[in-house]
Amino acid sequence: MATIEIEGRITKGVGGFYYIASSDGKIYECRARGRFRRDGITPLVGDIVRCGIDSASNTGLISEILPRMNSLIRPPVANVSRIAIVFSVVNPKPNLFTVDKLVTSAMYAGVKPIICINKTDLSDGAEYYDIYSRAGFDTICLSAETGENVDMLNDMLIGELTVFAGNSGVGKSSLLNRILRHAELKTGEVSDRVERGRHTTRHSELMPLDCGDGYIIDTPGFSSFSVADMDEKQLCELFPEFQPYINDCGFTNCSHTVEKDCAVLRALSVGKICKSRHESYKAQYKEILENKQY
């Protein structure tokens, strides 16, 4: 029995089987070696792995997981390089607290967000574009309905492993149907509810970009990451637009919420920092402190 060594990426995991896309364009079905379980290691979708494959059956065993760049808990996926945070200008109208929580979670995971302002065929997204582009994020106004600027988003996904996040109804599935030629994701709120129910037994799956270089992960209903163990002192570091100011505050332990001699609050008062972003900062700061008390 001939065994060949391959290296590839886990694109799907179901019931102890992992599907590995190797650079030769093939998909191999593998199990993990018992050693991983004994060591408390679970291979994740997104992992780059080495496997020993039986060339007769094209199945085999994962022998090694290469070091991870990062890993998310929900969805459970490793080596995420971008998080596309989707919201719509209307229907549903944006909840910037929710958006900013996702932005902070992405920053905490060390992943650069792409802010996707969808449904701009229905209403101008300029107000939101201004907030997020000025804060230093890659920001796109687009429409899954008309296709406007979808190619711009597409270009940003090349070579990346991107998680799509955002509330139900904002148009994630519609965008993915535009981006992925072969995708036929269900759209609309009713089917979304069905999908969510089904998702409890379904596993995350990477979908390859049409160009072959890059993956998207489809996670129905997914809307927030866990920031449970974050320290409130770290929080300001996750707001890129605060960075030019935080060293000029009067107190070294400035919380940038109420202090008199706070350079962040000064920048806010002259409009150099957007109000909604600072409101979100204060709300997140409070939430972290409240969670700490238990």
Ligand SMILES: Nc1nc2c(ncn2[C@@H]2O[C@H](COP(=O)(O)OP(=O)(O)O)[C@@H](O)[C@H]2O)c(=O)[nH]1
């Ligand atoms: N007018 C308009 N409607 C959209 C757009 N994108 C999505 N929709 C609609 O919004 C609803 C929810 O879209 P869906 O893709 O299922 O959202 P998801 O829950 O985030 O996956 C559907 O009825 C879509 O047809 C858009 O850019 N413009």
Ligand SMILES: [Mg+2]
């Ligand atoms: Mg959907």
Ligand SMILES: [Zn+2]
């Ligand atoms: Zn301050």
